[in-house]
Amino acid sequence: MANIQSPLPGTFYQKPSPEEAPYKSNGDSVNIGDTIGLVEVMKTFIEVKSDIRGTFSEYLAVDAAPIQAGDFLAELMA
Amino acid sequence: MALKILNSGLSTSIQDLGRPGYFHIGIPIGGAMDRLALQSANMLVGNDAGAAGLEAVFMGPEIEFTQDASIAVTGADIPIKLDGELREAWKSFNVKAGQKLSFDFLKTGARIYIAISGGIDTPIALGSRSTYTIGALGGFEGRNLAAGDEVPIGNGRLVPEGRTVPEALRRMPESSAELRVLPGLYWHRITEQSGKNFFDDEWKVAPEADRMGYRFRGGRPLDFVDRNQPFGAGSDPSNIVDGCYSYGSIQVPGGTEPIILHRDAVSGGGYFTLGAIISADMDFVGQLQPHTSVRFRRVDMKEALSARKERKDILTKITEALA
Numbered sequence: 006m007a008n009i010q011s012p013l014p015g016t017f018y019q020k021p022s023p024e025e026a027p028y029k030s031n032g033d034s035v036n037i038g039d040t041i042g043l044v045e046v047m048k049t050f051i052e053v054k055s056d057i058r059g060t061f062s063e064y065l066a067v068d069a070a071p072i073q074a075g076d077f078l079a080e081l082m083a
Numbered sequence: 084m085a086l087k088i089l090n091s092g093l094s095t096s097i098q099d100l101g102r103p104g105y106f107h108i109g110i111p112i113g114g115a116m117d118r119l120a121l122q123s124a125n126m127l128v129g130n131d132a133g134a135a136g137l138e139a140v141f142m143g144p145e146i147e148f149t150q151d152a153s154i155a156v157t158g159a160d161i162p163i164k165l166d167g168e169l170r171e172a173w174k175s176f177n178v179k180a181g182q183k184l185s186f187d188f189l190k191t192g193a194r195i196y197i198a199i200s201g202g203i204d205t206p207i208a209l210g211s212r213s214t215y216t217i218g219a220l221g222g223f224e225g226r227n228l229a230a231g232d233e234v235p236i237g238n239g240r241l242v243p244e245g246r247t248v249p250e251a252l253r254r255m256p257e258s259s260a261e262l263r264v265l266p267g268l269y270w271h272r273i274t275e276q277s278g279k280n281f282f283d284d285e286w287k288v289a290p291e292a293d294r295m296g297y298r299f300r301g302g303r304p305l306d307f308v309d310r311n312q313p314f315g316a317g318s319d320p321s322n323i324v325d326g327c328y329s330y331g332s333i334q335v336p337g338g339t340e341p342i343i344l345h346r347d348a349v350s351g352g353g354y355f356t357l358g359a360i361i362s363a364d365m366d367f368v369g370q371l372q373p374h375t376s377v378r379f380r381r382v383d384m385k386e387a388l389s390a391r392k393e394r395k396d397i398l399t400k401i402t403e404a405l406a
Contacts, residue, residue, distance in 0.1 A: 075188030
């Protein structure tokens with residue numbers, strides 16, 4: 006198990022836009038540099054990229070939830 | 084001597100204490116959002132308190148030094164690393180050419196200030212090196228820093244390591260905040276009940292908050308006193324005939340979400356302002372993270388001025404401690 010952490014505070018989104026599916030779902034493979042979500046702050050949406058490789062397990066942060074820097078966003082199986 | 088920017092974080096810019104004197108022609112005062120933090124960082128490394136340093140919001144940059152220097156980091160609480168080894172905030176330390184400064188995840192607060200002995204030596208624009216990105220003025224080519232930039236540093240001298248701001252004089256960001264407000268010229272435009280609600284309600288910092296303004300959500304909408312809108316004012320009751328805005332003034336477009344105008348704000352417009360955050364609390368505003376709970380507290384001019392004096396006294400004490 007390994008976790009992806011938020012690089013900055015803001016609002017976390019699991020999906021690229023409200024109508025689309027989440028970036029990743031259970032069983033998806035994740036490579037280093039893959040986008041797993043968005044953080045909205047200062048009128049900007051910042052892509053959160055994975056710094057680890059593995060298989061996507063689940064999101065740990067709720068869609069549209071307030072988050073702080075360092076919060077766990079998603080869990081991967083190594 | 085230069086700083087090599089390896090990674091610019093989210094938004095890292097060159098700031099000093101700004102360029103007061105041009106607001107009447109639409110150019111904001113600019114400068115550090117947390118002035119006391121920048122002034123402290125500068126004094127720690129032997130610079131003039133108003134020298135230009137780096138302001139980084141929410142994420143630290145990664146920087147390589149091309150020459151030995153003394154540096155200090157103040158403001159938000161964030162782990163500081165030199166070549167991967169932890170260093171203390173609010174304390175001077177020396178770096179050698181080739182060493183790299185980086186940061187871990189932000190803990191509390193929003194903005195860090197990095198001062199380097201000698202200060203940043205970019206060209207002065209209208210009396211200041213502060214970056215005003217909207218106007219492409221000052222700083223490094225009028226913009227935020229980007230990876231690959233080489234930022235010039237003035238001639239400085241190394242200072243002893245371990246110079247520190249006494250803890251009692253540091254103003255640390257907190258998880259919730261009380262901001263003091265002096266009601267202003269247009270206070271009469273809202274109902275008495277709305278005025279009371281504004282101070283009773285709990286507000287939260289909206290994620291849009293930036294150097295121009297800090298927006299808040301969560302309190303009850305304001306009700307306005309009925310009137311026939313004067314010629315030149317828009318039809319919305321939160322509109323006025325255009326007026327001047329001041330640093331710290333609070334506008335509430337549509338009566339719903341208050342916005343505190345900060346260092347890079349517009350200088351005038353057609354929204355009523357219900358008052359202003361007192362000058363002594365503006366540095367705190369610049370350290371608020373999104374979603375932080377905030378309450379506004381009404382003060383009178385006497386309390387505002389005494390708070391301003393207290394803040395000045397803190398700066399004097401820091402200056403004396405680092406003399």
